[in-house]
Amino acid sequence: MAETKFPVKRLYTSNEQCPVQLKPPQNSVLFSNSSSFQLLSNNSHEADLMSFSLDDPLETLNLIDAVQRLGLDYRFQTEIDAILERHYAIFVGQEGDGMNDDDLHEVALRFRLLRQRGYFVSSDVFNVFMDEEGHFKQNLEHDIKGLMSLYEASQLCLPGENRMKEAQNFSSKILREYIITNENIDKKEANHVERTLENPYHTSFSKFMVKDYFREGDELLHATNNKWVHAFQKVAKVDFNIAQNMHQQELVQFTLWWKETGLGKTLPFARDQPLKWYICSLVCLIDPCFSDERIQLSKPVSFIYLIDDMFDVYGSLDQLTLFTEAVRRWDITMTEALPECMRICFKSLYDMTNEISSKIYKKHGWNPINSLQKSWAKLCDAFLVEGRWFDCGESPSADEYLKNGVVSSGVHVVLVHAFFLLGQSITNQTVHLLDNDPLIISSPATILRLHDDLGSAKDENQEGYDGSYVNYYMIHNQDVSIDTTRKHMANLISNSWKNLNKECLSFNNPFPAAFIQASLSIARFVPILYGYDQNQKLPTLEKIVKSMLYEKVHM
The missing domain is CATH 1.10.600.10 (Farnesyl Diphosphate Synthase)
Incomplete structure (x- = not known):
């Protein structure tokens, strides 16, 4: 069956983002601009200003992935849209290059983030990782990080998209074997792989898993070893507690209505x-x-x-x-x-x-x-x-x-x-x-x-x-x-x-x-x-x- 083709379109626009944001405590201010994400902690004796440069394409993708998994994407939707629009422009060849087409993790992560945001990206981007017979190259079995990203990307498969179905089968098979047969596997890495297989981001309810990324040394969030990770974890914790209080109040109101009926x-x-x-x-x-x-x-x-x-x-x-x-x-x-x-x-x-x-x-x-x-x-x-x-x-x-x-x-x-x-x-x-x-x-x-x-x-x-x-x-x-x-x-x-x-x-x-x-x-x-x-x-x-x-x- 031929693969489904779609016109280029981004489904979402920044003016559709949630107009109301949770208000953090007065001693913590979260703000952003088009070139960096920043957290200013007024209560800290260090008065840390956590910032992140968006010059590195892969680092920006890792940043967006982390922000989404921490449940903070609603705060930065305008910035995320601007970054992804830039990535898509590069992808379609409108502006220079700057992408590493040979890095499976980068290609798969970009593919997933763009599709999740409504951009159509062809699965042809994975051709470079396939052999002459149309199968994924066996030497990819050593790229565990790339295979996890490929598995995540395969969850956005479209009807007739056989390449993405094979991507899912190929990556899941190797990742499962890696956990079972590798005696020297690090426990944290094993848990990270298992979590990816059991709860891929696109088909799992990520908001219920935010707490998984609050732990120090989380393998996924610390993949790039940049200082912004800890800052965003702090903000995510504040957001979580504020949201929890709001949900408790909503439940009380609904339960009161239910009893009154x-x-x-x-x-x-x-x-x-x-x-x-x-x-x-x-x-x-x-x-x-x-x-x-x-x-x-x-x-x-x-x-x-x-x-x-x-x-x-x-x-x-x-x-x-x-x-x-x-x-x-x-x-x-x-x-x-x-x-x-x-x-x-x-x-x-x-x-x-x-x-x-x-x-x-x-x-x-x-x-x-x-x-x-x-x-x-x-x-x-x-x-x-x-x-x-x-x-x-x-x-x-x-x-x-x-x-x-x-x-x-x-x-x-x-x-x-x-x-x-x-x-x-x-x-x-x-x-x-x-x-x-x-x-x-x-x-x-x-x-x-x-x-x-x-x-x-x-x-x-x-x-x-x-x-x-x-x-x-x-x-x-x-x-x-x-x-x-x-x-x-x-x-x-x-x-x-x-x-x-x-x-x-x-x-x-x-x-x-x-x-x-x-x-x-x-x-x-x-x-x-x-x-x-x-x-x-x-x-x-x-x-x-x-x-x-x-x-x-x-x-």
């Missing part, structure tokens, strides 16, 4: 997990400026879970059909024949949606009620389809199940609400696209649905059953094993990631950067959200929540 008592069959619901909104809208938006987004997230449980474990098929019709028509009077708890659920959904629509209209001048109502109707329709399958014992094809499951995942409901809450690039064009499940929505939804079904454990508090891709695929392909089925699903997840990467690079993509980041963040969070252990618990999520919300960083 009374739904936890009215719907005893449903999950009561306000912390988990808030974490989902935090993941989706992580930038500091979206504090109120996170609180508001947590509300529809809670209703996705409530309605899911109502369909799975409470309502009869007739009752659920009537409930769905009421949502379609957005008509409270149609719920009069339903049990009281279902009437209250619909009324609460109705009021919450209208309230959010009113807030968005007042703030951004666009009433999204039609789009929000449609998203709930589509969700209930998908839940109802699953209910009918289970009620009559029908086994749909795996493809039919997945098509419906993408909608029943609830991802489209979350992203539709997030789009309007962000209030950026709301036009007739974007709203029309939004209402018709574009790939920017369906791709993370597919990733979520398949990851969910790959897990062997149910949600710890959910008693219902609504089938899975594994079951339906094996029913209609009786000659395949469970391992073959899981590999097939893993391949579908990989393809969905490629589609999502493509959407983030698409020419004239009408969606704003913050919305695209929300879509990416959901896909990155999925393995954590469904990382059940044998005890049907979520140890990774629990550990992350504790770290992000309750464990302060010591300065």
Whole structure:
């Protein structure tokens, strides 16, 4: 298959960066300009002014990588954009040279950073590292740092980009063998390689891993041995503690709203997990400026879970059909024949949606009620389809199940609400696209649905059953094993990631950067959200929540 080609375009612009920044303590001032990043510590007896020259192309790339991993990129987005624009100009030959095309680490890191920021860079840049048969040269096996960067770059693979798929297979194979067979490997280096393999930056939720880079002597951040590393670690720690306090306050506000609804008592069959619901909104809208938006987004997230449980474990098929019709028509009077708890659920959904629509209209001048109502109707329709399958014992094809499951995942409901809450690039064009499940929505939804079904454990508090891709695929392909089925699903997840990467690079993509980041963040969070252990618990999520919300960083 021929490799996908795209016009040159940078998706993001500096004026789309988060307009609100966390305010550090008064004894610490962070500032920047186009030629250097600087930290001035007024409280230090040394009055250190940490600065970094941007004359060395590789050092600037390492700098950006470190700033991003420390979660400080929102502070320096204008500077980062200027640096990457310069790198891209050099790359396309508009201005001189200055790049080391023979350094695998430099080439791979530049490739990844540019693609992450919306620039299309051809995978042809790796041709110099391949032999005449089109395979990566075997002598690269000694370049561990370069192979780690190559593996990281391969996560931004596009549909039909076979070279990047081979890059992933080649680099991961050598890196895994290096850890296992090298008896003299340094423990820190081994941990660094293992961390890269398990959590590549692009497909992992980096904000949850910021603390990993706070340790002294971290292998990744100290790769260049420059004095700016320690300074940025200091600032990142301050930022982390300030953000943690803000998130705690947001959780309190959302939990208060949840208790005031009374739904936890009215719907005893449903999950009561306000912390988990808030974490989902935090993941989706992580930038500091979206504090109120996170609180508001947590509300529809809670209703996705409530309605899911109502369909799975409470309502009869007739009752659920009537409930769905009421949502379609957005008509409270149609719920009069339903049990009281279902009437209250619909009324609460109705009021919450209208309230959010009113807030968005007042703030951004666009009433999204039609789009929000449609998203709930589509969700209930998908839940109802699953209910009918289970009620009559029908086994749909795996493809039919997945098509419906993408909608029943609830991802489209979350992203539709997030789009309007962000209030950026709301036009007739974007709203029309939004209402018709574009790939920017369906791709993370597919990733979520398949990851969910790959897990062997149910949600710890959910008693219902609504089938899975594994079951339906094996029913209609009786000659395949469970391992073959899981590999097939893993391949579908990989393809969905490629589609999502493509959407983030698409020419004239009408969606704003913050919305695209929300879509990416959901896909990155999925393995954590469904990382059940044998005890049907979520140890990774629990550990992350504790770290992000309750464990302060010591300065």
